[in-house]
Amino acid sequence: MADLFSSFKLKNKEIHNRLVYPPVVRFGLSKGDGFVTEENIESYKYMSSGEAGIVIVEATCISQNGRLRKNQLGIWGDEFIPGLSKIADAIHEKGSLALIQIHHAGIKTDKNSAAIENIFTASSFEDKDGVVIREASEAELEKVIEDFVNASKRAKAAGFDGVEIHGAHGYLISQFLSHNINKREDEYGKDKALLGKKVIKAVKENMDSDFIVGMRLGANEPDLKGGIEYAKTFEKAGVDYLHISSNFSTKEPEDMEIIDDEFSWIANLGFNIKKHVNIPVICVFGIDKPEMADEVIKKGYADFAASAKGLLCDPMWLSKYKTGDKINPCLKCRVCSFYSEDKPCPARKKAGIVTP
Numbered sequence: 001m002a003d004l005f006s007s008f009k010l011k012n013k014e015i016h017n018r019l020v021y022p023p024v025v026r027f028g029l030s031k032g033d034g035f036v037t038e039e040n041i042e043s044y045k046y047m048s049s050g051e052a053g054i055v056i057v058e059a060t061c062i063s064q065n066g067r068l069r070k071n072q073l074g075i076w077g078d079e080f081i082p083g084l085s086k087i088a089d090a091i092h093e094k095g096s097l098a099l100i101q102i103h104h105a106g107i108k109t110d111k112n113s114a115a116i117e118n119i120f121t122a123s124s125f126e127d128k129d130g131v132v133i134r135e136a137s138e139a140e141l142e143k144v145i146e147d148f149v150n151a152s153k154r155a156k157a158a159g160f161d162g163v164e165i166h167g168a169h170g171y172l173i174s175q176f177l178s179h180n181i182n183k184r185e186d187e188y189g190k191d192k193a194l195l196g197k198k199v200i201k202a203v204k205e206n207m208d209s210d211f212i213v214g215m216r217l218g219a220n221e222p223d224l225k226g227g228i229e230y231a232k233t234f235e236k237a238g239v240d241y242l243h244i245s246s247n248f249s250t251k252e253p254e255d256m257e258i259i260d261d262e263f264s265w266i267a268n269l270g271f272n273i274k275k276h277v278n279i280p281v282i283c284v285f286g287i288d289k290p291e292m293a294d295e296v297i298k299k300g301y302a303d304f305a306a307s308a309k310g311l312l313c314d315p316m317w318l319s320k321y322k323t324g325d326k327i328n329p330c331l332k333c334r335v336c337s338f339y340s341e342d343k344p345c346p347a348r349k350k351a352g353i354v355t356p
């Protein structure tokens, strides 16, 4: 029986265990120009010190006009490669697989970082500030696909083992998946998964076969049944793994099937998807102690268990779980959720962690 410490072969890469540090933006560590800072490198060194099997670098923007915040990391030009390669090296140092999440914010693009006429989404839609964001043209979508491909090439050049295409949390690809936003009448509206499929196919075609191409998928929209269909569609398009989270809507779908009520409904979303695909599945949300992550694997609910806030508070889960030492727990205060300011995490402060 597999457990948290079991290895896993993904393509030709041997992953040492089933724990994942998922993408976590740290806007406060950046300077606003998209370049990696010393603090970013220090932070990834620290987060990789616990030897999680996979470390996925935070949402890194493929286009200067698609940034969630001005101080988001960038991958839209070759000039970002040297800095990103230092992060890849830091992650590889302890043997973790190094992936990077590639992202376009679409309607959520920060208006201080892009002119309003350059911001677009699936179809004309009023954003949270009451501003109507226009529909993307087909030419603009072709450019988005090209930007995802170029970002993947740069990730490879920087030494990453693969990319995670962001198709969750209400960003551009997931805006196309959303029946609420995507009311287009062209092929991208008739087939709401089309943008995601085209991105996956283009990236796969342009990268070596050993380069990992995963996707974070918001699988709750329009409902669980629809999420399962999207997952199967993207598996067919060639994605190498799925990392299941929520979409533009953050609501539990009405047809949700809770497989194990000790876990959040979002983690359960992952457990449901796992039953319908043949590629590896990462589940996430509320898995805040190593015992829970171990149970996910032992019960075969998913292939990998990810913890963001848990590992942020203590990346040494694996060694402490082995020795029985107490981990420094997340206080569930949600200070880190308001990550635009990158306010210090009270749990880290309490434990005397000074690393960014």
Ligand SMILES: Cc1cc2nc3c(=O)[nH]c(=O)nc-3n(C[C@H](O)[C@H](O)[C@H](O)COP(=O)(O)O)c2cc1C
Pocket: 022, 023, 024, 025, 026, 058, 059, 101, 166, 168, 169, 216, 245, 284, 285, 286, 287, 288, 306, 307, 308, 309, 310, 336, 337, 338, 339
């Ligand atoms: C500070 C912070 C930053 C995050 N940044 C990202 C991100 O860059 N990309 C992403 O897909 N999810 C991001 N997330 C979501 C996490 O990856 C994860 O899905 C979420 O925190 C739930 O997992 P948890 O309960 O283990 O914290 C972020 C979460 C937090 C708290």
